[in-house]
Amino acid sequence: MVRTADIPLAGAEGAAGPPSGRPPARHSGGRCGIALVAAAFTLAQLLLVGPGMGLGWDETVYVSQVSGHAPAAFFSAPRARGVPLLVAPVVSWSSSTALLRVCLALLSGLGLFVALCAWRHLFPARLIALAGALFATLWVTVFYGPQAMPNYWVAVGALLCVACFLRARAVPRNRAALWGVGLGSALMALMRPTDAVWATLPLLVLAVPELRRGRTWLPVALVAGLVAGAAEWVVEAYIGYGGLGQRLADGSRIQGGLGWNIAVADQMRSLGGRILCRPCTGAMPDTVVLVWWFALLPLAAAGLVAAIRARRTARTLLPLACAATAAFPYLFMIGYAAPRFLLPAYALLSLPVAGALVRLVTVAHGLWRPAAVTAVVLGLAGHLAVQYAVLDDTVRDATDSRRDWARAAAGLRELGVRPPCVLTGRDAVPIAFRAGCASVATSGHNANTTGQALARTGRSRPVAVLTSRRGRPPAFARTWEHHRVGGLRAYLAPTGPGGRAS
Numbered sequence: 176m177v178r179t180a181d182i183p184l185a186g187a188e189g190a191a192g193p194p195s196g197r198p199p200a201r202h203s204g205g206r207c208g209i210a211l212v213a214a215a216f217t218l219a220q221l222l223l224v225g226p227g228m229g230l231g232w233d234e235t236v237y238v239s240q241v242s243g244h245a246p247a248a249f250f251s252a253p254r255a256r257g258v259p260l261l262v263a264p265v266v267s268w269s270s271s272t273a274l275l276r277v278c279l280a281l282l283s284g285l286g287l288f289v290a291l292c293a294w295r296h297l298f299p300a301r302l303i304a305l306a307g308a309l310f311a312t313l314w315v316t317v318f319y320g321p322q323a324m325p326n327y328w329v330a331v332g333a334l335l336c337v338a339c340f341l342r343a344r345a346v347p348r349n350r351a352a353l354w355g356v357g358l359g360s361a362l363m364a365l366m367r368p369t370d371a372v373w374a375t376l377p378l379l380v381l382a383v384p385e386l387r388r389g390r391t392w393l394p395v396a397l398v399a400g401l402v403a404g405a406a407e408w409v410v411e412a413y414i415g416y417g418g419l420g421q422r423l424a425d426g427s428r429i430q431g432g433l434g435w436n437i438a439v440a441d442q443m444r445s446l447g448g449r450i451l452c453r454p455c456t457g458a459m460p461d462t463v464v465l466v467w468w469f470a471l472l473p474l475a476a477a478g479l480v481a482a483i484r485a486r487r488t489a490r491t492l493l494p495l496a497c498a499a500t501a502a503f504p505y506l507f508m509i510g511y512a513a514p515r516f517l518l519p520a521y522a523l524l525s526l527p528v529a530g531a532l533v534r535l536v537t538v539a540h541g542l543w544r545p546a547a548v549t550a551v552v553l554g555l556a557g558h559l560a561v562q563y564a565v566l567d568d569t570v571r572d573a574t575d576s577r578r579d580w581a582r583a584a585a586g587l588r589e590l591g592v593r594p595p596c597v598l599t600g601r602d603a604v605p606i607a608f609r610a611g612c613a614s615v616a617t618s619g620h621n622a623n624t625t626g627q628a629l630a631r632t633g634r635s636r637p638v639a640v641l642t643s644r645r646g647r648p649p650a651f652a653r654t655w656e657h658h659r660v661g662g663l664r665a666y667l668a669p670t671g672p673g674g675r676a677s
Contacts, residue, residue, distance in 0.1 A: 205292075205295045205300030205303065206292060206295070208300055208301065208303075208304035209288055209291045209292055209295075209300070209303060209304055209307060210288060211304070212287070212288075212291070212304050212307040212308050212311060213284045213285070213287045213288035213291070213307070213311075214284060215308075215311070216283070216284050216287055216307075216311035216312075216316075216317070216320065217280050217281060217283070217284030217320075219311070219312075219317050220276075220280040220283065220284075220317055220320045220321045221276075221277065221280050221321075223317055223563065223566055223567070223570065224276070224280075224317060224318060224320075224321055224566075224570055225276070225570070225574075226272070226273035226274075226276040226277050226280075226321075227272075227273060227276075227574070228272075228276065228570065228573060228574050228577065229272055229574070229577030229578065229580065229581060229605075229609075230272055230323070230577065230605065230608070231322065231324075231450075231573065231577065231605070232602070232604055232605050233324060234322055234323040234324060235248060235604050235605045235608045236248045236249070236250065236254065236604060237254070237258040237259050237262065237323050237324070238259070238262055238266050238275075238323050238608075239608050240256070240259040241259045241260075241262065241263040241266055241267050242266045242267070242270065242608075243267070244266075244270045244608065244611060245594075245607060245608045245609075245610075245611045245612060245613070246612075246613040246614075248604050248607070248608065248614050249604075249614070249615070249616065249621040249623050251425075251426075251429055251620060251621060252416055252422045252423075252425035252426040252429060253369075253425075253426035253429055253430060255325065255365065255366060255367060255368055255405075255407075255408045256365070256407055256408070256411070257325055257328065257362075257365035257366035257367075257404075258323050258324065258325050258328075258366065260365070261279075261282075261323070261328070262275060262279070262323050265278050275323065276321045276322075277321075279320070279321045279322065279323065280320060280321040283320035283321065283327060283331075284320075286327075286328065286331040287307060287310075287311060287331060289331075289335065290331045290332075290334035290335040290338070290359075290522075291303050291304075291306070291307045291334065293334070293335050293338035293339055293342070293355055294306075294334075294338045294526070296342065297338060297341055297342070297487075297490045298487070298490070298526065298530070299533075301533065302526070302529050302530055302533050303526075303529075305529040305532065305533065306525040306526045306528070306529035307525070309525045309528060309529055310330075310521055310522050310525040312558075312559055312562055313521060313562055314448070314562045314563065314565045314566035314569065315514040315515055315517075315518065315521075316330075316518065316521070317562075317566055318450075318566060318569055318570065319515050319518065324515060325366035325367050325370075326366075326367070326370075326515040326516060326518045326519070327515075327518055328362060328363075328366045329362075329363045329366050329367050329370050329371070329374065329518065329519045330518040330519040330521070330522035330523075331362065331522070332358075332359045332360065332361075332362035332363035332366070332371070333359065333363060333374045333497060333501065333519045333522060333523055334359075334522050334523065335355055335358065335359035335362070336355070336356055336358075336359025336360050336363065336374075336375065336378070336397075336400070337359075337378070337493055337494050337497050337523065338355070339351075339352045339353070339354075339355025339356045339359060340352075340356050340378050340381075340393070340397070340493070341489070341490050341493060342355070343355075343356055343392070343393045343396070344381075344385070344393065347385075347390045347392060347393065348392065353392055353393065353396040354396070356393065356396040356397050356400060357396040357397070357399055357400035357403070358400065359400065360375055360378075360396075360397055360400030360401045360404065361400040361401070361403045361404035362404065363375070363401075363404065363519075364400065364401045364402075364403070364404025364405040364408075365404040365405075365407075366404075368404070368405040368408045368409075369423075369426070369504075370501065370519065371401055371404065371405065372401070373500050373501050373503065373504055374497055374500060374501040374519055375397065375401065375497070376497075376500040377493060377496040377497050377500060378397055378493075378497065379397065379398075381493075382394035382397055382398075428620075429620045430509055430510075430511075431453075431509065431510035431511060432510070433504070433508050433509060434508060435507065435508065436507065436508060436509060436510050437506070437507055438455075438505065438506055438507065438508075438509050438510065438511070438512055439506050439507075440455075440459075441455035441510075441511060441512035442505070442506060442512045442514070442516075442517065443459055443460075443465060443468065444456075444457060444458075444459055444460065444512065445512045445513060445514045446460055446464055446465060446468060446514060446565075447459075447460030447461070447464055447565060448460075448565045448566075448568050448569035448572065449513075449514075450513060450514070450515070450569065450573065451511075451513050452511055452512040452513060453510075453511035453512075453513075454511065455511050455512050460565075463557075463561055464561055464565060466558075466561075467558055467561070467562075471521075471524055471528065474527070474528040474531045474532070475495060475498075475524050475527040475528055475531070476527075477527075477531035477534070477535075478491060478526070478527030478528055478529070478530035478531035478534070479491050479492060479495060479527055479530075481530050481531055481533075481534035482527065482530055487530075491526065491527050491530060494523040494524070494526050494527065495523070495524070495527055497523050498519070498520040498521075498522075498523035498524045499520075501517075501519040501520045501523065502517055502519075502520035505517060532551055535547055535550075535551060536548055536551055577605070579661050579662050580602060580605045580606050580609060580661075581609055582660075582661035582662075583602070583606045583641070583660045583661035583662070583663050583665075584606050584607075584609035584610040585661075586658070586659075586660030586661055586665070587606070587610050587612075587639060587660055587665060588610060590658055590660070590665070590667065591637060592610065592612065592637040592639050592665075592667070593610075593611070593637065594610075594611040594612060595612075595613070595636050595637075596610065596611070596612035596613070596636060596637040596638070596639070597612060597613045597614075597615060597629065597632055597636065597637070597638045597639075598610070598612045598613070598614050598615075598638075598639050598640075598641060599614065599615050599616060599617060599624075599629060599638075599639075599640055599641070600639075600640045600641035600642055600648075600649075601641045601642055601643055601646065601663060602641060602663070603615070603616070603641055606641065606663075612637075615629070617629065617649060618649075626649055626650065626651030626652070627651065629651065629652075629668070630651055630668065632668075633668025633669065634668075637667070637668070638667070638668040639665045639666065639667050639668070640652040640655065640665070640666040641660075641663050641664070641665055641666075642663065642664050642666070643662075643663060643664070644659065644662065644663065644664050646664065648666045652666040652668075653666075654669070655667055655668060655669060656669070
């Protein structure tokens with residue numbers, strides 16, 4: 176079997192060729208194991224998350240931008256148009272959430288396959304397949320794979336970009352690798368421009384020496400991908416947000432003001448299945464849920480040691496560095512947490528972690544070999560059991576909350592709140608989309624109207640303010656007729672549904 180260590184990486188291990196003087200060999204296989212991992216990942220999404228789970232709050236914002244089912248929801252400054260572009264081929268003509276889930280599950284499996292295949296000539300095939308399996312079996316990966324959210328796709332773009340960057344450094348005019356760098360960075364920037372910058376910081380630093388050597392293709396591919404992916408976001412900043420600086424400032428404000436803020440404990444609390452931890456209070460999840468998280472860094476360090484011994488230092492150190500910069504803002508610069516934020520870091524860390532596990536099994540000899548294999552197998556089995564227990568609880572809670580939104584929308588329709596209608600208040604965005612209404616806000620980060628304007632609108636079309644059952648309506652709606660809809664209370668504009676006088 177050809178060892179990956181025999182493949183030189185220019186500027187990586189410091190050699191112009193393999194130590195033995197043999198020409199670099201090429202792998203002819205390796206795709207089968209990766210394909211099995213990707214197929215199992217797709218199947219897990221369809222079986223464990225299921226096509227029947229309704230759209231979440233953020234998903235509704237993205238999907239509404241290209242759907243004809245309801246007016247587009249307010250699109251806040253931090254968001255980018257990558258997800259609407261991704262889902263447009265389906266939601267532009269179909270309102271079926273199940274169809275969207277199936278298509279996204281298939282796409283996410285395909286994306287993982289392509290991204291892992293980019294590493295085939297950098298690591299042994301079994302290590303790559305194990306890395307893919309480790310990433311694909313995290314509950315947060317399975318949960319967000321079939322969802323209309325950007326973070327998984329940033330992770331896929333990061334895996335592709337870093338692998339192709341290493342390959343392009345080894346062979347400067349490797350066109351496939353250069354295209355991979357550009358496409359990977361463009362995908363990240365299209366989904367989350369700021370995340371793309373953080374994830375590619377080490378690559379941008381390493382691109383500078385390439386310019387000094389007169390090898391411009393790699394830096395050009397990287398920067399061109401970032402620019403192409405972020406171009407629409409930057410143009411939109413000047414058209415609708417008062418400029419790039421203002422959009423960045425608004426994005427920071429919406430996220431609570433970016434600055435030095437240690438959010439490590441917040442991320443730990445979110446690992447128990449809290450898809451958004453804001454404010455992030457309450458008890459930590461059970462210790463068994465946190466074990467894998469605490470094991471990540473020691474295993475990654477052990478993977479780096481194993482890589483040094485196998486003469487794969489640079490190709491292991493670079494994904495580690497990119498994982499660190501991708502995770503940094505979400506661990507130390509933000510005042511809340513969501514487990515999906517760290518998906519790019521988990522994807523990149525999976526490679527050195529897999530390297531550590533492979534090393535543990537392969538270096539053991541004699542009686543230690545079965546013991547090492549047994550320890551790794553039992554550890555992975557326990558890890559899977561915990562991950563899927565958390566996933567099951569998370570899917571159940573998410574499904575229940577989204578059914579509540581559907582019941583509220585049905586209750587509003589029974590009261591005559593039908594298109595063209597306007598909703599505001601608690602959970603107005605997802606409920607309005609299900610009811611075919613527009614959603615607006617009179618306060619908060621998404622404020623785009625006033626109470627007086629809503630009262631005037633109610634004279635010609637149905638307007639409803641939503642609150643919790645015990646919540647108080649805003650001052651302008653306190654005299655409005657109210658009804659219970661699902662688990663909420665709806666205050667209807669005085670003119671009544673359809674603009675008719677009460």
